[in-house]
Amino acid sequence: MARGSETRVRILDIAQDAVLAKGFDATSIDEIVAAAEITKSGFFYHFPDKNALALALIERHIEVEDAIFDDLFARARELSDDPLHAFLIGLRLLAEMLADMPNGHPGCIVATAAYQDRQFDRAVRDANRRAVLGWRARFRAMFDEIAARYPPREPVDLDALADMVNTVVEGGIVMSKALGEPGATVDQVLLLRTFVKQLFSPDRPV
Amino acid sequence: MARGSETRVRILDIAQDAVLAKGFDATSIDEIVAAAEITKSGFFYHFPDKNALALALIERHIEVEDAIFDDLFARARELSDDPLHAFLIGLRLLAEMLADMPNGHPGCIVATAAYQDRQFDRAVRDANRRAVLGWRARFRAMFDEIAARYPPREPVDLDALADMVNTVVEGGIVMSKALGEPGATVDQVLLLRTFVKQLFSPDRPV
DNA sequence: GGCGCAACCGTACTGCCGGTACAGGAAACG
DNA sequence: CGTTTCCTGTACCGGCAGTACGGTTGCGCC
Incomplete structure (x- = not known):
């Protein structure tokens, strides 16, 4: 629970910065995944889609x-x-x-x-x-x-x-x-x- | 000249409708090309990129x-x-x-x-x-x-x-x-x- | 009447991106 | 010990922007 929500929050933090800077479309999942140091599968575990x-x-x-x-x-x-x-x-x-x-x-x-x-x-x-x-x-x-x-x-x-x-x-x-x-x-x-x-x-x- | 700018205007008309309806990113070049009844090459002749x-x-x-x-x-x-x-x-x-x-x-x-x-x-x-x-x-x-x-x-x-x-x-x-x-x-x-x-x-x- | 150029067509390709599929693994919890 | 949570790793698909490049058509001009 603790570790899970921690990663989720980290994804949201990174995504928020990117979205506010570049817009939602210009922010790729690959980029978020790289910054959060997780894999694409990890991302799609937390969010079914973009x-x-x-x-x-x-x-x-x-x-x-x-x-x-x-x-x-x-x-x-x-x-x-x-x-x-x-x-x-x-x-x-x-x-x-x-x-x-x-x-x-x-x-x-x-x-x-x-x-x-x-x-x-x-x-x-x-x-x-x-x-x-x-x-x-x-x-x-x-x-x-x-x-x-x-x-x-x-x-x-x-x-x-x-x-x-x-x-x-x-x-x-x-x-x-x-x-x-x-x-x-x-x-x-x-x-x-x-x-x-x-x-x-x-x-x-x- | 006349024919050329005509096509260009048609592209812009179609693109404008689509962009206002769906947003710029959601509007694909392929879609514009199809609606304008031209080819992708034709599009890129008029516009170097999106x-x-x-x-x-x-x-x-x-x-x-x-x-x-x-x-x-x-x-x-x-x-x-x-x-x-x-x-x-x-x-x-x-x-x-x-x-x-x-x-x-x-x-x-x-x-x-x-x-x-x-x-x-x-x-x-x-x-x-x-x-x-x-x-x-x-x-x-x-x-x-x-x-x-x-x-x-x-x-x-x-x-x-x-x-x-x-x-x-x-x-x-x-x-x-x-x-x-x-x-x-x-x-x-x-x-x-x-x-x-x-x-x-x-x-x-x- | 032929020459050139603008305005395309057709096809084939690359790389990024969103999303899917699925197998497996570590760690915490009961 | 087993289940659940939280992922990793790999492989793949289709859509999209953009590139490359050769070919074609029609119109103006000398």
């Missing part, structure tokens, strides 16, 4: 991301009791975290999967979908609390607003990759922060 | 996107002389265009390339980068004009704001693919519209 590897990768990635969001917004909540302020602090912490990645965010596995849709089976697509819906629910709850205290200046769909957090991060990663500017994602998150701040700020007298 | 196909696909795609943006915002400009209103109308037209695609936006080839970075050569990455910078310049010019008339409520980097148009579209596409909800992209564009509207609206008295 699809299963993708699934395991995505599920693990979702757990990690969830844990990061939990930590980030829990810390933000400790710094302010106000739901709006706490959220704004959370976004700033997120931006700082993204900025601390010298080579930019390695890239979301969810997006990688989304762009290779057809070649993955239902299990992978479902896992992907559940992850996004989970993030929507997370941020929706925060916006519900915020909107209860600060009525939005303009009518907005809070589900869509919740999705916007993810949209901006995913889109930001695409942009930073395309531009070769790691900082692009951070800028986008901070713009979203400005949006949320304005949306829920009470009208100021001129 | 990378060159990707490059041609991206360059063509950028031209089309540019033309679409030209048309969209030119029509918007005809509807209003005010730069802010024209931009807001342009975003709405963009949203309508995205909504009219029944199966959602087929997916931006630029993003597909961004997520398979390493397997493409410099030429592809450079083309991608130029496209994004072009879009930045386009929207930056609009925001310059807007900001000159309506000072923004909050200090924002206009380049980052210009990038946000693309960010939201690209991120929206990722989200709609992951969720299986084609409408997600439209919602995100309309949220961006709300943001821009608020950012440049003069303070209203309460």
